[in-house]
Amino acid sequence: MDNFFGGLTDGVAYGAVYALLAIGLVLAYKTSGVFNIAFGVQAYASGALYYTLHTSHDVAIIPAFIVSVVLLAPLIGVILDRLLFRFLRSAPEMSRLVVALGLLVAIPGIVQLKFDQTLAISSQGIVPHGDTVYNIGPAVLNRDQLAIIVTTAIVALAVIVLFRYTAVGLRMRAVVESSRMAELNGVNSDRVSMLSWVLTSFVAGLAGVLLPQITGNQVVDVYYTTLVTAAIVAAVLASLTSVPLALAAGIGLGVLQEWLNRFLPTNSVVASNIRPGLPFIALFLVLALDPRLRHRRGTTDPLANVDPPPPAPVAGTRSSELTWGTRIFWCVIGAIYLYYVFFHGNDSVLDxxxxxxxxxxxxxxxxxxxxxxxxxxxxxxxxxxxxxxxxxxxxxxxxxxxxxxxxxxxxxxxxxxxxxxxxxxxxxxxxxxxxxxxxxxxxxxxxxxxxxxxxxxxxxxxxxxxxxxxxxxxxxxxxxxxxxxxxxxxxxxxxxxxxxxxxxxxxxxxxxxxxxxxxxxxxxxxxxxxxxxxxxxxxxxxxxxxxxxxxxxxxxxxxxxxxxxxxxxxxxxxxxxxxxxxxxxxxxxxxxxxxxxxxxxxxxxxxxxxxxxxxxxxxxxxxxxxxxxxxKHPEGILEANKRKPMQKIQALIDRRRSSGEPPETATSGAAPA
Amino acid sequence: MTLLDARGVTKSFAGITALDGVALDVDAGEMVGLIGPNGAGKTTFFNCLLGMLRPDGGTISFDGKDLTRVPTHRRARLGIGRTFQRIELFAGMTPREHLFVAERARRGDGRLWKDLLGLGRPKPDELARVEETLELLSLTADADRPIEALSLGRGRVVEIGRALMTNPKLLLLDEPSSGLDHNETAELSQILQHVNGERHCAILLVEHDVPMVRALVTRVFVLDFGRLIASGSTNDVFADAAVRKAYIGDVV
Missing domain, CATH: 1.10.3470 (ABC transporter involved in vitamin B12 uptake, BtuC)
Structure with a gap:
């Protein structure tokens, strides 16, 4: 019985972490159309700042919290919206996912330029004396655990109210469907989308400072990202839309994991291999089996065709001479490099x-x-x-x-x-x-x-x-x-x-x-x-x-x-x-x-x-x-940057040729629309 | 000879009956109209014919084969081609490439190993067939422009061309004239007659443009609220009082 209740209470606390992250993912997806795989590193940025200020520089809890969660987290949201995502509103869902993936790689790099990579876990989070224990009936919970449970409950309630009862929640969803259509109906898309990002990033910031106390992890980006990945299963069970389902699934996952911890023998294959992989196995099974995910259409902007078609690739617009010219150029460069490697390079160059x-x-x-x-x-x-x-x-x-x-x-x-x-x-x-x-x-x-x-x-x-x-x-x-x-x-x-x-x-x-x-x-x-x-x-x-x-x-x-x-x-x-x-x-x-x-x-x-x-x-x-x-450039930035010089060289070839012969268009590719 | 034989096709979505026991048949080489007000279930019926939706009841047989368990792409290979009400083209391809892809799909040899051995390149006879269809549809001038640069009307013709490349025995056209101007509609009618005459391909035409339907088809089926309310020769059906009430009103 002890194991049962202990697992339940610890599980609810741990599950609240998953639930908070899953709600953050659902919130981001519903309000900005981005599957924000970088949610964890946004949380990491706030966590890193908070624990550095509080632990290393002895800043008191409240000012450190204000700087890292109330100021920094929304600021990151504003920057991401203004510099990136407002330009991607009519981009395909996949493009937005790849952009978020880029952030997942870049943000920890930026944070680590300023802060140590492994910040030791502080003894104190945002709750003073977090390890003080309370007995609530058969349940035993400490203050840190209570803090995350209460925070998750408040965030869940606030988000549900936002979507069910407020006009701004409705506008957010309209902007995600089609920002142009929303604008035609008098909605200021820029402001709404910025608000979405501020909200989502604030939730990320909250998670960032609360998480390390519960999971006992150091403040390292990989831990945050791993937790977010585990939380994806709860978000997917909620079809990326339902906040109550995300909450329930997150807590369920936490409880299940704690029970497995307590009831499985510690030296079995199941314990050492299956248990740590549980969230990923669950995600795998949910994605493979959940019938609701099939035939799910991505959001498509009915006004997407306002955008001009993408330009043809360089290879299609250049003449055959130029194509062969570039090929020969690269072959020569390659040959020189290989000659150097084979005949003059040392072991390191060869490696x-x-x-x-x-x-x-x-x-x-x-x-x-x-x-x-x-x-x-x-x-x-x-x-x-x-x-x-x-x-x-x-x-x-x-x-x-x-x-x-x-x-x-x-x-x-x-x-x-x-x-x-x-x-x-x-x-x-x-x-x-x-x-x-x-x-x-x-x-x-x-x-x-x-x-x-x-x-x-x-x-x-x-x-x-x-x-x-x-x-x-x-x-x-x-x-x-x-x-x-x-x-x-x-x-x-x-x-x-x-x-x-x-x-x-x-x-x-x-x-x-x-x-x-x-x-x-x-x-x-x-x-x-x-x-x-x-x-x-x-x-x-x-x-x-x-x-x-x-x-x-x-x-x-x-x-x-x-x-x-x-x-x-x-x-x-x-x-x-x-x-x-x-x-x-x-x-x-x-x-x-x-x-x-x-x-x-x-x-x-x-x-x-x-x-x-x-x-x-x-x-x-x-x-x-x-x-x-x-x-912006799904063909890759090198390809995109090749276009202009290639067109210039092509124009030069055309001009030289047309001085001798009657003019003709050398480009074999498509004429611009 | 009956080419398409649909009997008792029923489909409902969340309690709303979109199709209620619809029976429809098309003979080889025949042009047949399917009309009805918006929301009557015409596009749903098309989607059931092609297997994009699975009907709740009824049977569909094509060329003597029962289609119930046949997936969409196999039905296409059996000889059912279609166009879409909301135009569906392959972004980034030219009309010529659209037709070429369809020609390759018709031949059904998309084996990876052939590509790896360099056997995947266009063959002269494939290109010749593409050229022939481009000419049939007067698309030659636009053949190498990006598809995004074409007007809606030309885009619809490319869709027809793409469907024709699969050598369909039956072509399902879903409101081909919507969004076209008067001249484009007239041109489209000519193209359809041409296609029907030269390729001997049966056409099932969903269309709101009554004069166009009357000019093209010999038989008409009328759907209203998912039920077949009339069928028969074009002249009889358009004289039918129920049809006039449900659909045409006092226009004609």
């Missing part, structure tokens, strides 16, 4: 080149999933990891040929990708993305703890591949192997993009019902692309595992995979060029640009102070803010 080639292969998988199929997958790191694990286990335990194990690893990853995509097929859009996210987290929390997948804590060394008499133990020959694989994968992606599958995917993206009306099965097209994408990721994973000699779980953490999406989406998700540039960025930014190149540049152009190694956070800020441009 960079191998990793760049492998990550370029992995990023091609994102080109397939996001660039071709238009779906954002958060599980690419998991698929790559599966490829790596399978290859390592088969090579070390079964003694199979490493080339063969890498191929089998890719195949297994591909099959897993297809199987994962089947229940997610009817979902589409952000729910498909969340499904991949749930899969990745569940896999990480449940399966990665089994030794037969990872090879244990100290896995046996995986050898390098051998092909006939060629041994790839030498790094230069291994690089050659990676380059061959990269060329094959790139060619495959280009062929698929230009072939039947690519065209069908374009059609499904354009209009799923119209595609079905001419006999194209969106289901089949998506399964095939997910499988292909996962297989490519798995191939890269196998190569990296063989290169490093063992399976390294940190390479394949889910949050690493999120950063991959951000970096590829920033640079160009539709092209091989984008994947290559993303791989260069991913490897070189942390290893060369921040510690050496940028400080050198800064120290040479200004005489004022010396700059040392730049913090790693700069990388996250740089690419995180880069992904924010996705909504």
């Amino acid at each position: 960079d080149a191998i990793r760049i080639a492998i990550y370029a292969i992995i990023f091609c998988s994102i080109v397939v999933a996001t660039g071709l199929a238009g779906q954002v997958s958060f599980a690419q790191a998991t698929f790559a990891g599966i490829g790596g694990a399978v290859s390592a286990q088969l090579a070390t335990q079964q003694g199979m040929s490493v080339i063969l194990t890498i191929l089998i690893g890719a195949l297994v990853a591909g099959v897993v990708g297809m199987v994962v995509s089947i229940p997610a097929l009817r979902l589409g859009g952000i729910f498909l993305t969340l499904f991949t996210f749930a899969f990745a987290l569940a896999f990480e929390n449940v399966f990665l703890k089994f030794g037969w997948i990872t090879g244990g804590i100290f896995p046996e060394a995986e050898p390098r591949p051998q092909l006939g008499s060629v041994d790839f133990a030498n790094n230069k020959s291994f690089l050659a192997l990676c380059l061959v694989v990269l060329v094959l994968v790139s060619a495959g992606v280009v062929l698929v993009r230009g072939g039947t599958t690519g065209r069908f995917l374009d059609a499904v993206r354009g209009s799923q019902v119209a595609a079905a009306s001419i006999g194209i099965s969106a289901t089949r097209a998506r399964i095939v692309t997910f499988g292909l994408s996962a297989a490519i990721a798995g191939l890269g994973g196998g190569l990296l595992t063989s290169y490093e000699g063992h399976y390294t779980p940190t390479n394949w953490a889910t949050f690493v995979g999120l950063f991959w999406v951000v970096i590829v989406v920033t640079l160009g998700p539709r092209t091989i060029e984008g994947a290559l540039q993303a791989a260069f960025g991913f490897i070189l930014f942390a290893k060369r640009v921040l510690p050496v190149w940028l400080p050198w540049l800064i120290n040479h152009i200004q005489p004022f102070g010396h700059v040392g190694t730049l913090p790693a956070a700069v990388q996250y800020i740089f690419f995180g803010l880069g992904a924010v441009t996705y909504a």
